Amino acid sequence: MMTDNLIIGGGVYGAAVAFELTGRGAGAHLIEASHIGAGASAGPGKRGVRASGRDPREIPLIRQSRKIWPSLHERLRVAPLFEQSGHVMLIERAEDMAEAEARAALQSTMGIPTEMVYGDAVRDYEPEVCDQVCAAMICPGDGVADHTATTKAYAAAARAAGAVVEEDVSAARLVCQGSLATGVECADGHHYPVTGNLFVLANAGVSALVGGHVDLPVWNNAFQVLLSTPLDDVPIRHLVGHAHRTLSLKSEPGNRIMISGGYQGRWDYERQTGQTVASEIAANVADAVAVFPSLEGIEIEVADAGHLEAVSIDRVPVIDRLPGLDNVYFATGWSGHGWAIAPAIAALLAAWALDGVAPAELAPLAMSRFTA
Template identity: 65%
Template sequence: MTEHLIIGGGVAGCAVARELTRRGAGCRLLEAKTIASGASGGPGRRGVRANGRDPREIPLIRRAREIWPSLHEALGVAPLFERSGHLLLIERPEDRLEAEARVALQSRMGIPSRLLGKEETRELEPAVGDAVCGAVHCPDDGVADHTATTRAYGEAAKAAGAVIEEGVAAGRLIVEGARVVAVETADGASHAVAGHLFVLANSAVRDLVAPWLELPLWNLAFQALLSAPIDPVPFRHLIGHAHRTLSLKAEAGNRVMISGGRLGRWDEERRTGMTIDSEVAANVADAVAVYPSLAGLEIEVADAGHLESLSPDGVPIIDRLPGVENAVFAAGWCGHGWAIAPAVAPLLVDWALDGEQPAALAPFAAGRFSA
């Protein structure tokens, strides 16, 4: 059986491994640390949100939202996705203009969306602060357990014959003619690539493909906070905000997850991230400003240990290696690559096996940054 090689054991790599084996193809996945140790791991859950997404990603999230509700059945595990609905809260009257335009666009693109006034918002979220004057509501959005999903994809691939190697870091790609023929690992071993190579190592993709392509990518350590239990958790939906850097989720055991894009500090030497006290305090202050009953909230877990890659225009770069017929790569998810992964993985496999770039991936080509 032709063996395809995957670099990276996050949701992208594990979902591609599962998709390849589902189609009867053999594959080997190399993961530098452990499965779900990168951006696809860490505390709490991830938002599966169409609301507020870049229009280029809407076709992907539409496909993904068809997959999420029954994904656990396909992977043979307990439910992973909860349809909580998403509310993008508005406090400044001027933000209603963008919200109106977004609601119209999202509705046209097949994402049921509604602009709510102050009272309607309170009917859905009674504990919201008085300054909130409206919201964009997407009832089909939700949340999913990222670590469990990534591991479930990996386990399903393994059960179907994939070889998953942890603690193996890919180093150099060896190209002969127009094909990648092998990948050298940090310990000097060489892994042959008989079929296709999928470079899905997120924060390491830029360096891995650097000999062929200068990608405008950089890495940041996003902050995620998990509170001590509180009773009651004051919100019911996945919560976002029009102008505050804020995302709120209700977690198991009456805990609150606070994130949204505030940053920690990355220590390249130790390969780990640390939170910054002022950023933790600012994230909590924003949460309290929107839900006053969170005042006094105690934070039990403050994490910034999961690097994410970013691109200049806020959407990923998904492409083939130039001049190489059997290698695709994807990175630059910009903090929202999780929710679309169940749609992106089958498209990447289509591209590799059929040779044709799927139309839904065309907006993410690296060429958009060329002169």
């Protein structure tokens, strides 16, 4: 098998594209600056596989991904990775109702069954919410996945199918000739030839690598994740979100809960590590306690901000072929929700490069939305 396609980045996207390429009989060579799952595709807790509340441009992609998630573990030959917990978005303010109702209707029309429940009916789903919760948007098909296990499983399955996966190899710049990338030069001076396609799937590292070719309206954030100590009673029944609070809650193994939603730590670019910020931790916990009062006094065992994520100006990923280079594909700007859609996008990227036809589902995520 020719190793003709080079992939930069060993997160879920790089590993899944390597898997999809080898599955179609193509060669794949992945280089990762650190180790598989060093970035946003690994770390404490689980990741939400959520369609509800997403930008309508992403709905066709999450719809496709939700078909893949339940049996993905069989393709990767590992234990189950996805759990269909359902998503409950809680509403406390009357002014958030109209948007939720519009979303529920649109999502249902787009193939993501979603319903609104009002008043005490919310407590049939989440019995322990505070009195102020007056409605909820329910999306039964959503769930959670073990991101660390999935990323490693994709990489292992790609390897088993013949992909070369190299760790501790940091790409420094693309080498181009005319309208093609012909190689990648690494930080240690090593040159990797590209005779097929080049996939730049390095998330927070994409902007720097494609910078000479395109200016992406994308920056990096170190989102915070908190894991509680074991609780006597876990009050969270579903993947829970909130209409106006920066809050996402999941139950985790060992009677723990995960608290996240978008609060941020600080990234140290010199050391390449993230540190949590006490006020952000306190604010995240306060939101959780406000909505689930029985969490009062909850203790945090793990506070993490060590997984950098690229965020785009309109909070929708940027996925495209690099302008002026016919064989280079990039994807970034996941904005905290690249996980759920990864299986579908990886398959579409591999198909695009091998078949030469741009998938219609990816068109709304192209660079042209910033230049038209």
